């Protein structure tokens with residue numbers, strides 16, 4: 001289907017409108033999606049920072065608890081004195097103190113007082129196991145002198161605290177916490193003389209600690225703890241936790257490549273790093289605690305799935321989608337209306353131009369001040385000029401018709417028109433069973449007038465003959481000049497041999513009169529032949545031939561009569 005100007009204009013404007021709406025919607029959506037992502041990134045970074053600070057504060061609180069117990073006089077006494085009675089009571093009381101501590105801190109799963117002597121034997125030990133807290137019997141106490149936290153803590157001065165790297169707890173006795181990431185927070189127990197007698201150790205269940213700290217975080221966030229190499233120590237997917245211990249790799253750099261920046265930094269500096277992947281956002285914070293003797297700073301991370309982050313943007317996308325569709329429909333409607341309104345004057349002018357040939361004059365928007373107005377006025381001008389030219393053409397045509405149908409010299413109808421009329425008259429006569437008469441006239445001695453007095457005289461004679469003949473017959477009759485000095489009269493209506501004879505004698509009488517020309521009386525005469533329908537013929541040709549034949553015979557008779565007396 002070929003589109004007209006209105007259709008094409010409408011399609012172009014609708015396309016532009018829909019494209020504009022679509023692009024506006026698209027960029028609006030992209031921009032708001034970016035804003036949503038940026039806001040989520042900031043929220044996540046803030047939450048991770050807060051969490052890391054809370055962890056740091058939590059660690060310091062653990063350190064304060066360990067110091068409190070390490071610096072309690074009973075701890076050093078217990079390690080210095082040897083009297084069984086005192087020891088028994090002191091162990092009992094310290095155990096009760098440890099139990100109290102574990103009961104008030106659900107994340108502590110073990111508290112011990114370890115002797116610097118005797119291969120680091122445990123003097124008092126309380127475990128959390130199966131949801132209960134209980135002291136460990138003397139027979140079950142173990143030697144821990146070989147452990148890193150005992151050795152490191154023994155090297156520290158009074159008041160200092162050692163924090164071990166994160167390990168999977170494998171301590172026998174704390175069965176419920178086995179396999180969980182944990183740390184040991186240890187402080188030296190120093191007597192009044194400044195001699196280090198042992199170590200106070202609290203084992204902390206990190207997952208429990210983190211879960212507590214993360215309780216206030218918004219829902220839908222996943223929590224991570226990494227070691228200095230980026231390996232997962234805490235991860236929602238338990239198969240990734242301490243994977244390196246099973247000879248597997250589960251490293252945050254693989255999931256969030258930006259974390260590599262954080263791992264390269266110096267350990268003394270707190271740093272944070274955001275990271276975005278195809279499926280989610282994440283923020284990581286390395287939070288060293290310089291006050292504590294910590295082997296490796298924690299790297300804490302939070303992540304949120306992109307679907308969850310973009311839930312708000314999806315809603316916005318739906319709204320923008322509806323707005324775009326609505327605006328597009330409006331644009332299409334507007335385009336159709338505008339295209340129609342803009343091309344309306346053009347169509348009006350087009351109709352008017354088409355109507356010029358049909359002679360219609362349609363109203364045009366000539367009053368407009370724009371290009372359509374100029375065009376309309378030009379068309380009106382053109383209409384006027386074409387009208388005038390058509391008028392002139394019609395007049396010329398009439399003139400030509402007249403020339404084609406009449407004899408130029410006499411003004412009588414010519415042979416062609418006469419034959420038409422004769423044929424028409426015959427049809428009528430046949431239908432109404434009427435008769436029809438024909439007189440064939442040929443001038444006598446005309447050549448001699450031409451020869452003796454010139455062509456102008458001959459013309460004047462022919463014109464006089466025409467006038468005389470038309471003045472003689474009735475209005476319904478037709479006088480024609482067939483050519484040269486031959487004339488013919490069609491006598492229509494009620495006619496018979498008698499009446500035709502009467503007309504013939506009248507014609508003979510007027511044509512026998514001389515014609516005045518240049519002061520001379522030019523002698524004239526005519527031979528006339530008659531023919532009657534249907535008596536002498538039924539077709540135009542037959543009738544004319546019959547009249548011509550009669551005229552010829554009449555001329556012979558006149559010639560004989562003229563020659564006779566001489």
Ligand SMILES: Nc1nc2c(ncn2[C@@H]2O[C@H](COP(=O)(O)OP(=O)(O)OP(=O)(O)O)[C@@H](O)[C@H]2O)c(=O)[nH]1
Nearest residue numbers: 442443444445446447448450455456458459484485
């Ligand atoms: N002036 C003039 N002469 C014409 C015109 N048409 C034909 N003629 C002349 O008319 C003459 C007709 O010749 P003819 O028919 O022999 O004339 P005629 O002397 O009457 O002879 P008949 O018919 O035998 O009686 C010719 O000399 C033509 O040249 C015309 O329009 N004007």
